[in-house]
Amino acid sequence: MNENRDNELRTQQLEFFGRILAGFTHDLKNHLAIIKESNGLISDMIAMGWVTDEAVAAKLEKIVTSIQGRVGQATDLANNLNSFAHRLDTPLSSFQVNTLLEEELIFLRRFARLKEIDLKIKLHENLPAIYNYPSLVQYVFFKLFAMALRKLKNRAGMEIASGEEEGCVKITISLLGEKEQFTTLIDDESAAAMQEALARMQANVNDLSQARDEKKIIGLLIPSLNKT
Amino acid sequence: MSEIKVLIVDDEVEFAETLAERLGLRDIAAETVNNGKDALATILIRPPDVVILDLKMPDLSGLEVLDGIKAHDPSIEVIMLTGHGSTSSGIEGMERGAFDYIMKPIDLDLLLEKINQAYEQRNTRKEQP
Numbered sequence: 001m002n003e004n005r006d007n008e009l010r011t012q013q014l015e016f017f018g019r020i021l022a023g024f025t026h027d028l029k030n031h032l033a034i035i036k037e038s039n040g041l042i043s044d045m046i047a048m049g050w051v052t053d054e055a056v057a058a059k060l061e062k063i064v065t066s067i068q069g070r071v072g073q074a075t076d077l078a079n080n081l082n083s084f085a086h087r088l089d090t091p092l093s094s095f096q097v098n099t100l101l102e103e104e105l106i107f108l109r110r111f112a113r114l115k116e117i118d119l120k121i122k123l124h125e126n127l128p129a130i131y132n133y134p135s136l137v138q139y140v141f142f143k144l145f146a147m148a149l150r151k152l153k154n155r156a157g158m159e160i161a162s163g164e165e166e167g168c169v170k171i172t173i174s175l176l177g178e179k180e181q182f183t184t185l186i187d188d189e190s191a192a193a194m195q196e197a198l199a200r201m202q203a204n205v206n207d208l209s210q211a212r213d214e215k216k217i218i219g220l221l222i223p224s225l226n227k228t
Numbered sequence: 229m230s231e232i233k234v235l236i237v238d239d240e241v242e243f244a245e246t247l248a249e250r251l252g253l254r255d256i257a258a259e260t261v262n263n264g265k266d267a268l269a270t271i272l273i274r275p276p277d278v279v280i281l282d283l284k285m286p287d288l289s290g291l292e293v294l295d296g297i298k299a300h301d302p303s304i305e306v307i308m309l310t311g312h313g314s315t316s317s318g319i320e321g322m323e324r325g326a327f328d329y330i331m332k333p334i335d336l337d338l339l340l341e342k343i344n345q346a347y348e349q350r351n352t353r354k355e356q357p
Binding site for chain 1: 240242243246247249250253284311332333334336
């Protein structure tokens with residue numbers, strides 16, 4: 001199979017995967033909606049004094065609050081997964097980089113936590129929306145994040161920030177504390193795919209570290225493409 | 229019981245019935261049906277003030293039911309229930325005459341606010357010559 005056909009098959013598989021995932025998350029939210037309303041009905045019944053034993057009412061109230069919190073968290077996860085699954089529906093679109101980062105970091109936080117990395121996030125408010133490839137932005141950010149995480153020793157720190165520079169949106173990943181030496185900003189194994197993604201986004205990955213600073217800073221600069 | 233009559237159209241029976249019960253506890257009379265055809269039949273017999281309409285249903289889609297309701301009586305207000313990834317369908321619904329849309333799982337306080345606003349709008353429309 002030649003490389004073009006291989007890429008085409010991978011793209012189609014990804015689209016298929018996205019559709020299936022979107023369907024699952026839709027069903028998941030329907031179940032959550034039922035749990036939420038049923039839980040809400042119990043809460044209503046307690047509030048209306050239908051549970052006469054005060055101790056039982058207090059216990060039920062605690063359970064209802066716990067279920068409500070978990071349903072909220074599960075809904076956020078399902079919503080993010082759903083947005084993620086729909087990302088390939090419109091490859092080129094206008095979007096807020098912060099929204100993509102927030103959505104992706106919900107999943108990535110777990111990886112940082114497993115390595116006990118202190119993860120700080122500083123997203124610049126009022127960033128302009130940009131027109132680009134949202135799924136590629138998420139892919140490139142994921143690869144950079146994963147690489148940074150590999151380079152950091154356990155219990156080190158990482159700071160993710162967004163900002164604006166020369167009409168582009170800038171995402172920086174700062175590695176704090178003990179880390180391995182960098183030979184390259186992009187891993188060899190994914191270098192070709194990353195370069196292709198960056199070329200399509202007309203974006204750049206740079207080393208923004210300053211010599212005096214102990215921090216290693218990786219910068220991703222993403223422009224807004226012309227709509228024509 | 230307030231004067232507002234609500235029709236909930238959702239193929240998820242448990243969801244529709246539980247929501248109707250919760251609205252009932254807040255003095256809003258809510259009836260449920262579980263498909264588009266029954267919804268269109270119900271509005272002929274017992275016209276509601278506000279319809280809460282799920283976007284994705286197996287027989288007629290929410291948008292088709294919306295068209296049917298508006299063709300019969302444009303003053304009946306419709307609040308669409310959409311998924312997080314389907315906000316574009318909610319916006320399309322509003323372009324086709326829906327009062328508003330709300331995401332599932334719903335925020336009941338927000339839904340109550342929208343029901344009251346929709347009811348006021350229906351009354352204003354009915355008063356217009």
